[in-house]
Amino acid sequence: RKEVEQDPGPFNVPEGATVAFNCTYSNSASQSFFWYRQDCRKEPKLLMSVYSSGNEDGRFTAQLNRASQYISLLIRDSKLSDSATYLCVVMAWAGKSTFGDGTTLTVKP
């Protein structure tokens, strides 16, 4: 079983749709959680950190459920520019981060 598991998709949605990505992790000692965005053949970039209280940044909402070891990312009002691969990242300690395989999103006109 992988330490961090994501639904690989692909997710194909129309513009304006709401889409949710899920991620589960196996290490209960994990401390920090992140969503990164990776465009095709580019480096990953931080989209948002994920806090236990949940956090929102514009159209993006991230949630963490420590009891279920589950992280989610919700994108509202999808834009064409949201098309990318979204990577769930879990940090157990001292900066050692484990990446999920990513979920690919394609937003279509």
Next chain:
Amino acid sequence: DGGITQSPKYLFRKEGQNVTLSCEQNLNHDAMYWYRQDPGQGLRLIYYSQIVNDFQKGDIAEGYSVSREKKESFPLTVTSAQKNPTAFYLCASSVFRDRGLANTGELFFGEGSRLTVL
């Protein structure tokens, strides 16, 4: 502007040759990392270094070597012992010790190096 610079961006190598990928950062970050990404997969940790003159193996260190002689530099050598070296290699850095920064743990990546073995 602060950032991470990787070179070369593209590299071709013949089987049996060693190759060294460069990674330099001017963010004053303590920790540096090397990841490998294969198509359709996430990033896998090769080596990491939390402080100068010290580094640790990651999950897939076999066939790779690193050095950390300076805080700013963390070169990766892909040796001929690495059986499937063709991949996208990403270098990253982060603040290792919490200095009151909200995003401790965030990884800052270089643009990557694509290695192809012919």
